[in-house]
Amino acid sequence: MTAVVPTRSPTGSRPSGRGSTRRFRRLSRSGMAGCFAAALLVMVVLDQWLGLNVALYVAGTVAVGTALVYGVSRSLEGPRTAKDRLVTCLVYSAFGLAMVPLLSLAYEVIRRGVERLDGQFFTWSLLGVLGEGGGAYHAIMGTLVITALTTLISVPIGLMTAVYLVEYGSGRLKKAITFLVDVMTGIPSIVAGLFAYALFVIFFGPGVRLGIAGAVALSVLMIPVVVRSAEEVLKLVPNDLREASYALGVPKWRTILKVVIPTAIAGLATGVTLAIARVIGETAPLLVTVGIANATNFDPFDGRMATLPVYAFYQLTQPGVPPEFAIDRAWTAALILIALVMGLNVIARLISRLFAPKPGR
Numbered sequence: 228m229t230a231v232v233p234t235r236s237p238t239g240s241r242p243s244g245r246g247s248t249r250r251f252r253r254l255s256r257s258g259m260a261g262c263f264a265a266a267l268l269v270m271v272v273l274d275q276w277l278g279l280n281v282a283l284y285v286a287g288t289v290a291v292g293t294a295l296v297y298g299v300s301r302s303l304e305g306p307r308t309a310k311d312r313l314v315t316c317l318v319y320s321a322f323g324l325a326m327v328p329l330l331s332l333a334y335e336v337i338r339r340g341v342e343r344l345d346g347q348f349f350t351w352s353l354l355g356v357l358g359e360g361g362g363a364y365h366a367i368m369g370t371l372v373i374t375a376l377t378t379l380i381s382v383p384i385g386l387m388t389a390v391y392l393v394e395y396g397s398g399r400l401k402k403a404i405t406f407l408v409d410v411m412t413g414i415p416s417i418v419a420g421l422f423a424y425a426l427f428v429i430f431f432g433p434g435v436r437l438g439i440a441g442a443v444a445l446s447v448l449m450i451p452v453v454v455r456s457a458e459e460v461l462k463l464v465p466n467d468l469r470e471a472s473y474a475l476g477v478p479k480w481r482t483i484l485k486v487v488i489p490t491a492i493a494g495l496a497t498g499v500t501l502a503i504a505r506v507i508g509e510t511a512p513l514l515v516t517v518g519i520a521n522a523t524n525f526d527p528f529d530g531r532m533a534t535l536p537v538y539a540f541y542q543l544t545q546p547g548v549p550p551e552f553a554i555d556r557a558w559t560a561a562l563i564l565i566a567l568v569m570g571l572n573v574i575a576r577l578i579s580r581l582f583a584p585k586p587g588r
Contacts, residue, residue, distance in 0.1 A: 266292035340562025353521040365523040366538035376442035385453025411451040419447035420512030436518040438527025444512035456498025493582035504571035510536035
């Protein structure tokens with residue numbers, strides 16, 4: 228019996244018949260750009276009749292351009308590639324939509340905040356200042372003091388809890404702690420402030436306002452973040468390292484201190500830095516527990532303290548007369564807060580790169 232082998236034409240294409248395939252052309256990038264340019268032209272024509280604003284311009288251009296890309300791609304490349312291009316356009320559109328509020332917020336804060344970004348803003352407080360002038364030195368120092376106290380409270384508790392969950396925990400107690408940590412992760416910040424305020428009212432009476440109370444409130448928010456990040460990092464440490472240490476007769480606590488934690492130090496430091504960035508801009512707990520002050524106070528155990536989030540809040544909601552000077556100070560305080568959070572995120576990335584374990588020789 229003789230087998231029949233299909234032959235090819237000299238050009239390399241398959242012969243016509245049941246086994247033939249359709250040859251599609253490709254839609255180039257310039258063709259896609261032309262589709263969106265045509266969509267923009269359509270919106271310009273519609274604007275003559277309807278009077279569209281910027282938002283409708285952008286949304287209409289994206290919608291019409293995506294429809295044109297799908298239609299042209301379907302006719303040139305086939306339905307499968309057309310669907311792929313449609314989903315690609317939708318993904319890029321969603322990304323652009325998500326970037327709009329972020330970029331607009333950054334632009335507005337920078338534009339309004341740089342007006343008072345001078346030396347006086349970093350060296351003066353608001354003590355005795357009415358109207359123009361003054362600064363946020365007392366608020367910056369208060370934020371640094373309270374954030375440092377929060378870190379001192381949260382990091383040891385969070386790291387030891389994570390070590391227990393990964394190295395020692397089992398059974399119902401581990402499940403209960405994990406459940407409580409998950410609940411605390413989603414707790415509203417104002418609830419943490421009310422908890423800290425109620426706790427200090429028991430010892431100091433109603434109306435108490437202390438920097439340490441604000442640190443306790445922020446710790447309630449920071450501890451679960453530290454626990455979850457540290458727990459995930461500790462789980463990434465290979466068990467072979469632990470087993471090798473145990474085989475040498477090293478006790479478990481010493482293995483954790485000398486092997487597990489040094490191996491995971493980069494991830495732990497990154498998680499702590501991101502947790503600090505998470506709480507440094509909280510406003511509601513500090514409104515309840517710390518209040519506001521116009522003078523510089525470095526003692527968290529003695530009276531009210533100013534912090535940047537609360538400072539910006541009061542400058543915006545109670546600007547005084549004339550209001551424009553206080554509003555300018557509020558925008559500058561917001562700009563400094565954004566810069567602090569961005570700086571902490573950059574530091575976290577640098578720590579992750581510099582201290583990450585590298586393959587040995």
